[in-house]
Amino acid sequence: MMNLYESGLFFDEMLDGNQPKPHYQSFYHKLHAFSKEQLDEKYQQAQSSFLRQGITFTVYGAQGGTERTMPFDFVPIIIPYEQWKVIEAGMKQRVKALNYFLHDVYHEQSIIEDGLIPRQLIENNPYYYKEMLGVQVPIDNHIFLAGIDLVRDENGIYYVLEDNLRNPSGMSYVFQNRYVMKEVYPEFFSKHTIQSLDKQMAFMKKALLAHRPRCMKPDVEPKAVLLTAGMYNSAYYDHVFLAQQLNIQLVEGHDLVVHENKVFMKTIYGLEQIDIIYRRIDDDFLDPAVFREDSLLGVPHIMAAYEAGNIAILNAVGNGVADDKAMYAYVPDMIRYYLKEEPILNNVKTYHLNDSSQQAWALEHIRELVIKNVSASGGYDMLIGPHASEEEIAKFKEKILDNPYQYIAQPTIKLSRAPAFQDGRFYPCHVDLRVYVMKGEDIYVLPGGLSRVALKEGSLVVNSSQGGGAKDTWILKEESQHAKPSSRCTILDGKI
Template identity: 70%
Template sequence: MFKPYETNSYFDEMLNPNGQPKDHYKSFHSMLLEVSEEEFKEKHDTAQLSFLRQGITFTVYGEEEGTERTMPFDFVPIIIPAEKWNMIEKGMIQRVEALNLYLEDIYKDQLIVKDGVIPRVLIEQNPYYFKQVAGVEIPLKNHIFLAGIDLIRDEHGVYRVLEDNLRNPSGLSYVYQNRFVMRQVYPEFFSEHSLYTLETQVTHLESALLSHRPLNLPEYLEPRAVLLTAGMYNSAYYDHVFLAQQLNIALVEGRDLLVKDHVVYMKTIRGLKRVDIIYRRIDDDFLDPEAFRKDSLLGVPGLIEAYKEGNVSILNGVGNGVADDKAMYAYVPDMIRYYLNEDPIIPNVETFILSDPDQREWVLERLDQLVVKNVGASGGYDMLIGPHASEEQLELFGKKIMESPHQYIAQPTIKLSRAPVYQQGRFYPCHIDLRVFVMKGEKVNVLPGGLSRVALKEGSLVVNSSQGGGGKDTWVLKEETQHA
């Protein structure tokens, strides 16, 4: 089944260069050989149908109108041996701890700037740095309730961090639904594997959420939490509905809340009820028309004053974007050394800062070999993949960089690892990445596995669902096995 499948020039998650399965994939591989082609097709169709029936969709913007699509699903899981996962887990905890210390510092004393580790201009010119919340005391001194850290593996199989998502990372619902569909449609694959389960993780997420009780909430009161959504037309609305249900909290829009005497209340049929914790899934700019965008219809007037007074907690923290834009990413290894006095466990991808004249000149001469990203964009938008770009695209990005050098970074074109996918009735290799979810409350917990995203278009490097990517289930093996 893998005969036309070439494994030499890329690191493959499942197969060795000789085409044989790696140790931790041997059981799964041998089970694959027992399935007929008709069964593969039938099960593939059943899996896609399951997503459709459950309404698991996302919205693709930029077409004639917003289009609802189901997340394409591929049944070949990404399997991670226990010892590899232990390393990832430690690396994720280390990274999130350092990023949180940085956020606490940057909104208070700014010691990392005073000590010359991070250039002041990167803070002052950062559109995600909000002076409105400088100096605010927050519960647990914790700005990051939920992080989504994107990992890749290079051509040598080395894990690297591609991106930090500390504002509103989405996709946690897909992790659960990928596992649900796998267990429903392919139950036989689980019989030979001992995996970490996902069921208990919701409890960790709930306790992390509720541990952010506002500083002014009396001890004898249990905090009431809500999830604030922009509404059903938001591209990640399914994610919002799923998490509110799992966490057993109300799903609200801005119009459902009001602020009175610096306290937030939810409107209910039984009158006003105090709200203590807001897990918000709308951007900072729209949270409060009195503090940010005056034209925001999504937010709650007076919310930021209530936050500053210590009467409500907002998760993730307001202003987290100053820690996860793509220019700041280059300095995270320095943050880890500065705050924790440790070397990074998982390295970054090499990154060129284009506001630096020497680095900019070097990059402009090699645009056709590099990847260029807008520091504020996400979802694969405003991005150049040099080796795949036309002359016009290269020229356009050259102009963009010259006009706004601080707005872009460049990275080498990484040979992303690949894994087999089964689509259109055949197996072929596709590039993948992994979004790992880290929950932080009184302690830090890493969800075992995460969202494996796959670039289903052959040869494509873009894994985002809005750009044609899909998802896979991610298995973390309990027992120790040999290295991948």
Template identity: 35%
Template sequence: MVTGDGHVRAHWQGFISSGAADGASMAERWDAGRRLLFQNGVTYHAYADPQGVERPWPLDPIPLLLPQSEWHMIAEGLRQRARLLDRVLADLYGEQTLVRDGVLPPALVLGDPGFLRACHGMDLPAGSRLTLIATDLVRDRDGIWRVLASRTQAPTGTGYTLENRVVMSQTLAEAFRGCNVERLSPFFEQLRQTLINLAPRRSGPDGCPRMALLTPGPLNEAYFEHAFLARHLGLTLVEGADLTVRDQAVYLKTLGGLERIDVILRRVDDDFCDPLELRPDSILGVPGLLEAVRAGNVMVCNSLGSGLTDSVALIPWMGALSRHVLGEAPLLADVPTYWGGDARQRAEMVAGLDRLVFRPAFSSLGHRTSFGPELNHAGRTELAASIRRRPQDWVAQEPIVPSTAPVWRDGKKVARPLVLRAFTCATPDGDWTIMPGGLARISADERFASVTLQTGAGAKDVWIVGATIGQPQRRRGAAAMMPDGGGDTGPRTGDLPSRAADHLFWVGRYAERADAAVRTLRAAARRLTDDAHPGAEEELVPLLRLMGFTGMIPMEISGLPQADAVRGMRQALEIVADPANPGGLRATMDRLRRAASGVRDRLPGEFSRVLTVLGDVASQPLKAEPAAMQLRLDEVSRLLASLIGLELDGMSRGPAWRFLVLGRRLERAIGIVGAFNGCGLGAGTAGTVASLSVLLELAAAGAAYRDQHPVGIRREPVLSLLLADDDHPRSLAFQIKTVQRQLVKLPPIDAEGLEVSPTKLANDLLETAAGMVADPQPTRDPTALADLTDRLGRLLPEISNLLSQAYFSHVFARTT
């Protein structure tokens, strides 16, 4: 931001003059920025965090500003480097002239675990090996940008970069416009167009290729980015289990059959992509994927084996490679690096144990870093022994004193080192385009450019500011109609992957299960605090039974007599408030969050935001004191009701919505039956007024009942309303009819080899259930009601099992 003598640099003048860097203004705006990040669910996963894997995205509220003149030099260097890496990768997996001619030592290539022998000789179209490249740059004290590392295997950060821009352009809107910041949207439009042009065929019904983003799954550190990027680019987010290879072609398992996939943008590391030919213990990849690539039936971006050019050990040879391959001197300098596999360089490493920074030579060996100046004598001795044992596994780099940038910490600006991750995308004409911005990562250590997010580093948005401050920049090309962060097409309503249908079904079930738990707990807490409620103490007895029946509390507490009901309920609330209770509300909310995280690309943005807030509220300690618990439960109840509203008014009536509704309605039907049994009406007993009153409250049916029967609570009309009134949204008949309506609209399943398909069996069971509920006898006869609840208690879960068999296991699939 400032020169050595303390003057503000020219390209920061517009930002400073806008007032955006003022302390009070920054604090107020950044409070809004944090809320935006939280509501958007922007997270990354810290694998070793004892507090849980999800962390909020650590975006700094002060962007990194770079002038166009400086960025132009960086971009030209990145473009040259992309051409070089693409040609080097093609040679090393092809004729290997660079090794034969002595430009690269054989051990550097063949000794790298990232060199996939199964990919050697694979015939790929020219320019298709690298689609997207990330390059980490550090600026030294002399103002020279140097390459720290390249990421060519599965480069991450583009999605986070776009999310950074969405938040910063809103919280610093005036400064953003005044600085004439280059837009990011054209880069993403180019990336999508490149993927389309790489497709070997166009399998979609509209003449477009079918494209997917392959993710390791919700537990990956960058899963948020995978879902965000898939939505933004219009790709189907898939895991390895969603795909299968048939006849050397890749297919997506959908509800309607197997849909052919033409392009895969992968975020799974090389050796995990195909357990058949690469890593046999991988459950993240697709068996037979390599064979499909060899046959030319699918394009994988970046190509399998591209992790080879991730190797930091290549850096000492980049200058020679540039001159040999391109006939050009490199435009970007590298951080001085030494590889232990070369005798001369190894000598430099051993001599510099007290000053160099040591890293694994190959990306597959991890990314741990040892700082020589920080090691004691024993540490240096141990490091030297490791280098002598396997010198080819180590590199050392000169400790660059990095340039710093302003960072917002505790209400003031402080200087911190950073590393800039820049992104390069291939274009259909064989050229490369550079994202006009990037992801700046703040060092967790003010002395070194150590920027792994796993150890607490932060992130910055990068603004490439225009030459004419204050003039709005014209947008170019196909992305001209898309604002930054636009282009989000939302959940797709076409064919749904089987895994996504499974997740959505359980999102519905867990959401309804959470709602039922909240209703039960609110009813219990209200009866402990409301002395004016007639029969409150008596009604605690069926509530305790229900809590025991549903697994919220131990059965020995649930069976207490009325004389001990108040004491028992207070103890029950303490058990429910325990976050370690597997049957408590917290556990149910965690299951809902996990199910939803696997399909966040299929849910409306508002749905995910409500879930994020809901998860935060539910994760806070739940006090067992009845009044405090009731207030918290009221808040959770409102958020759960918001989810229902978004289902009804925020989703297209496609397969995704149908499975969400099916899960919710089946779970509600199972819950109604469970409530009858739990409250004591399912064992051949007539039940009490207290039990009937509790059932009416849990079903939100009190007002409807009083409209028809203003005087007293009687068994037959209560049961008739809760069982057979198909106009009441919480009756058993309403749930069964809703499930029937949605089931007939699902894609048919080809159950070849079976006499009756699972969907036919499920429909038959639903018809049976509908007939049982319509029978008035159970409303009059306790024995008939017990028989009804017993049969439905077995029949309704079986319908869920049949749906799973038909649509989630994907046993029955046809190729389309």
């Protein structure tokens, strides 16, 4: 096998210097059994598998067609059990606090009254919907599915980078990455005892069905559907996969109708009442009678049925106020306020650019910072200071001065790296991890999640729409750990 590389100044998931870390040794030795030709062949086989199954995403505005197969890299991210236990606990804590926050801002508003979060930050937020004030959502749960993004710095410490609480996508890729790994690289699994994904869809289905509307009879099994924007949506493959795995109908807005504040699905046998909608369209398009009049994707008057307690909509309407990048800075305070606990996982230091002193400091140090639009996602409207041109910096300074509420700044983290094999060679790429948390009566954390990789050499942007790809994520079972985690990834005071 070809040589890899020296880990250098970055924290490397697999290597310490040029040697594998203890939990990667078995994988590393298996890797050495392959020739370059065998690896090239397997790489092509893996890409073909994704293409055959139609595993694609859409890049809006791309030249030469928008449909792309998800780039896949076969070197997995392996996380020892002890580290994962802390991540899992941190995920549950965070989602619990964020759900309390969402319930609070649409009901009692005690966190505002007590002065922990500025009122204008919530009320001026474009994703804070007055229509949700006082609405009782099933089991008081606003977050059915969260996708929380983690990064590691040069010391191997995990930080939460972002909370995705509206319509987090990508869960289907977690399962397909594992499927392709087992199909193309079965040799890697022979000596690893990895937490299985097999029962996770059963947990998701249980969490889904827990959201029975409050007006529903207790002895009736709820009927659920997945509402999609249709085949031209960037995450359509995700929608199809989840509907199939959850064994629920995939519907579009025109398949549903509201009658007497109840929602019905059109079938060849007539109208069938629906109780739970796992919707994968944005709030603005959900109900043309309440939100955007020009929406052809939603269902007229569905909000009236929602407010009447005859339908559950998951995730709840108005969740965007909690995953806004400006609100992110307050999540540790939410954990302390609602749960009376210290955060298990830290945030990245965040500067609010509407604060004049923080803004002045950030503009002076803009070359060391990452500037983000609080409403944007997918790596758009973002400046990475160390890599930006004078022209780009001038443009962003102007944007910040024109609309300071719209931007935050964060230090540039030396994101951890892992080996990738592309174009016949190994090279280091920056990675992050999206962890999926499902909440019903209980909270389930999908073991592993979606490891995203910036396949463009030197890039810090892992989003698939910006040239990123994905890796399989292995969580080792407790009994399979014959070695302690590397000393460079220690657990201190309950934090990683």
